[in-house]
Amino acid sequence: MRQYPLEKYRDIGIIAHIDAGKTTVSERILFYTGISHKIGEVHEGAAVMDWMEQERERGITITAAATNCFWTPIRLTHKAKNDAEKQAIRKTHEHRINIIDTPGHVDFTVEVERSLRVLDGGVVVFDGVAGVEPQSETVWHQADKYNVPRMGFVNKLDRMGASFDRSFESIKERLTPNAVAIQMPIGLEANFEGVIDLIEMIAYSSEGEHGEKLIEIEIPANLKDEAEKRRAELVEKISEQDEALTEKYLNGEEITIDEIRAALRKATIANKLVPVLCGSALKNKGVQLMLDAVLDYLPSPLDVVDLKPIKGHDLTTGAEIIRTASDDEPLTALAFKIATDPFVGNLTYFRIYSGILKKGSYILNSSKGNQERVSRIVRMHANKREEVDEMHAGDLGAIVGLKNTSTGDTLCDPEKPILLEKITFPEPVISVKIEPKTKADQEKMGIAMHRLAEEDPTFRISSDQETGETIISGMGELHLEILIDRLKREFGVVANTGRPQVAYRETIKGEGEGEGKFIRQSGGKGQYGHAKIKVKPMEKGKGFVFVNQIKGGAVPQEFISPIEKGIKEALDKGVVAGFPMTDIEVTLYDGSYHEVDSSEMAFKIAGSMALQDGAKKAKPILMEPIMKVQVITPVNFMGDVTGDLNSKRGRIDAMNDRGTSKVIDAKVPLSEMFGYATKLRSITQGRASSTMEFDHYEEVPNNITQQIIEGRKK
Ligand code: GDP
Numbered sequence: 001m002r003q004y005p006l007e008k009y010r011d012i013g014i015i016a017h018i019d020a021g022k023t024t025v026s027e028r029i030l031f032y033t034g035i036s037h038k039i040g041e042v043h044e045g046a047a048v049m050d051w052m053e054q055e056r057e058r059g060i061t062i063t064a065a066a067t068n069c070f071w072t073p074i075r076l077t078h079k080a081k082n083d084a085e086k087q088a089i090r091k092t093h094e095h096r097i098n099i100i101d102t103p104g105h106v107d108f109t110v111e112v113e114r115s116l117r118v119l120d121g122g123v124v125v126f127d128g129v130a131g132v133e134p135q136s137e138t139v140w141h142q143a144d145k146y147n148v149p150r151m152g153f154v155n156k157l158d159r160m161g162a163s164f165d166r167s168f169e170s171i172k173e174r175l176t177p178n179a180v181a182i183q184m185p186i187g188l189e190a191n192f193e194g195v196i197d198l199i200e201m202i203a204y205s206s207e208g209e210h211g212e213k214l215i216e217i218e219i220p221a222n223l224k225d226e227a228e229k230r231r232a233e234l235v236e237k238i239s240e241q242d243e244a245l246t247e248k249y250l251n252g253e254e255i256t257i258d259e260i261r262a263a264l265r266k267a268t269i270a271n272k273l274v275p276v277l278c279g280s281a282l283k284n285k286g287v288q289l290m291l292d293a294v295l296d297y298l299p300s301p302l303d304v305v306d307l308k309p310i311k312g313h314d315l316t317t318g319a320e321i322i323r324t325a326s327d328d329e330p331l332t333a334l335a336f337k338i339a340t341d342p343f344v345g346n347l348t349y350f351r352i353y354s355g356i357l358k359k360g361s362y363i364l365n366s367s368k369g370n371q372e373r374v375s376r377i378v379r380m381h382a383n384k385r386e387e388v389d390e391m392h393a394g395d396l397g398a399i400v401g402l403k404n405t406s407t408g409d410t411l412c413d414p415e416k417p418i419l420l421e422k423i424t425f426p427e428p429v430i431s432v433k434i435e436p437k438t439k440a441d442q443e444k445m446g447i448a449m450h451r452l453a454e455e456d457p458t459f460r461i462s463s464d465q466e467t468g469e470t471i472i473s474g475m476g477e478l479h480l481e482i483l484i485d486r487l488k489r490e491f492g493v494v495a496n497t498g499r500p501q502v503a504y505r506e507t508i509k510g511e512g513e514g515e516g517k518f519i520r521q522s523g524g525k526g527q528y529g530h531a532k533i534k535v536k537p538m539e540k541g542k543g544f545v546f547v548n549q550i551k552g553g554a555v556p557q558e559f560i561s562p563i564e565k566g567i568k569e570a571l572d573k574g575v576v577a578g579f580p581m582t583d584i585e586v587t588l589y590d591g592s593y594h595e596v597d598s599s600e601m602a603f604k605i606a607g608s609m610a611l612q613d614g615a616k617k618a619k620p621i622l623m624e625p626i627m628k629v630q631v632i633t634p635v636n637f638m639g640d641v642t643g644d645l646n647s648k649r650g651r652i653d654a655m656n657d658r659g660t661s662k663v664i665d666a667k668v669p670l671s672e673m674f675g676y677a678t679k680l681r682s683i684t685q686g687r688a689s690s691t692m693e694f695d696h697y698e699e700v701p702n703n704i705t706q707q708i709i710e711g712r713k714k
Helices: 022-038 044-058 083-093 106-118 134-145 164-174 221-239 243-250 257-269 287-297 439-455 477-491 557-572 600-617 635-647 676-683 702-713
Strands: 009-016 066-071 095-100 121-127 150-155 179-181 183-186 194-197 202-207 213-217 274-278 310-313 320-323 332-341 345-354 356-358 362-365 370-373 376-380 385-388 390-392 396-400 410-412 430-436 460-463 470-474 495-497 505-508 512-520 527-537 544-548 584-592 620-634 651-658 661-669 689-699
Touching: 009 022, 009 106, 009 134, 009 287, 022 066, 022 095, 022 121, 022 150, 022 287, 066 287, 066 376, 066 396, 095 287, 106 134, 106 332, 121 134, 121 164, 121 287, 150 164, 150 287, 164 179, 164 274, 179 221, 183 221, 183 274, 221 243, 221 257, 243 257, 257 274, 257 287, 274 287, 332 439, 345 356, 376 390, 430 439, 430 477, 439 460, 439 470, 439 477, 470 477, 477 495, 505 527, 512 600, 527 557, 527 600, 544 557, 557 584, 557 600, 584 600, 620 635, 620 702, 635 651, 635 661, 635 676, 676 689
Parallel strands: 009 095, 009 121, 121 150, 150 274, 179 274, 544 584
Antiparallel strands: 066 095, 183 194, 194 202, 202 213, 310 320, 332 345, 332 410, 345 396, 356 390, 362 370, 362 410, 376 385, 376 396, 430 470, 430 495, 460 470, 505 620, 512 527, 527 584, 620 661, 620 689, 651 661
16 A cells, blocks of 8 residues: 655655765754654654664664655644644655665766666755865766756855855856755854745744754844845746746736745756755754755656656567556566665665565566566665565665666566666776685685676676786776775675776777678688678767668678677777777678588678778777866965876866865876876875866877887787
């Protein structure tokens, strides 16, 4: 039985740059929702105590991939005179909120992408001193890509140097002009007291050991005019979004609070406005009102049908299938994280888009084509794991003990199969050789790496074809360091690693024709394979496309696929320096065969030869990963930092002031950035910081290509 209707669901993420306060905000959310939900069940004070004790003993499970909690708007409950009244308000207004864990560091692109894929809305937390930080921008753009409606929470207003206005301006300037402040702070730094809700024009503060009690206070006299002015601007901006309201506004008619909220909700869900709130998680201010805003403005699963339709494909016909968020539709779910829990073992986290998942049933993993039995389903709460018999559309939870499911797989009703769009993960850009210290480590390493790769699709394992050595690849130096550290800590595998290597790629810039002829006719059975192809470049990221244009049986049907295989093999080792070749279209248009001597083997070799021949004639080039780098440095080291970036073939995109520091944005080839953190420390006496993430692939300059080719020969 469904407990909460879908419109009372919020599947959201708390998105933030490291250190902005995501952990503190999440802890407060779980704490407040824990108490609110318990009110009426246990005496309030006792419930808080009890809860806090458990906290101390077990720690909150804020690290679960998805945590479930409940919230009723505190602006309603705080007015209740007694528990019975509160209970009554809860009955009609309580919502279920699923909080999806999002990472704070962009080296873990995969974590960001998969969480954005399964959430419907996000609260972006900012540091009220620093405002928008480099990684906030990155995450913001990723959220744009997935059409995620969001709101902002400017945190840490109690800190020295905090400024809501400056942070809000930085949001408008660097992230979106559509941000609207729906609150303003009362005091700042040590005097930060609470917030004024500009929609209701009520000032709120909080009381109690953990700020759990919301109280209304007078709007301070010196802020009244300012608040009125901001409210007028806010109402104008919101009214612009709605025709009926625009008319009312222009006619000077009063617009009600409900109308404002409804219009803001619509605009937020349509990604046209971004409400911004403020507070201090540490000082227990503003978090409960932020939860109210989550219910008021962020979408339920029913609201996102246009933004993120539940779209997939029929496995056999390839036809598009659209499902609606409803329990009555067939089961459609996405596995978005695989985790290992010390108590229950392997957990496959999923989001259900439609239908019902039942314990004991069989589900189809349509990405892998195998069926598995659902033996146990768990729902995560702040302080407990709850076993349930079924889950519904909009729910997030985990299946215990699935064997053959990886991140991004579709789980569905075997009778009504559907394949959802895969989560797209970037290809790794850096790799390193890894060698177990002992024989015993060797065995463990295989199992451990398999497990890690299942959890993290941007982590790849391969072996060097010539030396047989194991190579691991990932999204950055830090990404690989952390994986190697996990090998040691979680799996007890000790390994030596080599120097990190850049994952170069090759492609072609021009078009060309190639011919491959493989003929052996001396002694024994002869060999005959012959293929003629045309090659041409494709858009970045398109990979490889094979087109068969053989007419009149110049090459018999059974040899077409061996030719394609040969071409694919040749693509693994490009013609410039032996790196994988990509973004290339190959058209097979002619060839010939021999009645007796032709074989699959011969055509495979001919295909491979033709590709090499064609690629050489089509302006082949080497491509390297370019990183987006941001350095924050005191002004006096600015020259040293930019000089160093220039010497690394870097391009400076922008230089801006931030308080007393300079912010440098640049694009630099990854091959030049190894050990950059250490280098930066030494040239700035440890006073600068940097972040880096993969941006795009770009052609390697000629002289460097020559060096790389020379290096490969050795
Ligand atoms: P995360 O890295 O985003 O998860 O950030 P944390 O929640 O761990 O916070 C980073 C640091 O900022 C910690 O030392 C917190 O105690 C502190 N912090 C978090 N919220 C606030 C706040 O509202 N005010 C102040 N002054 N410090 C805060």
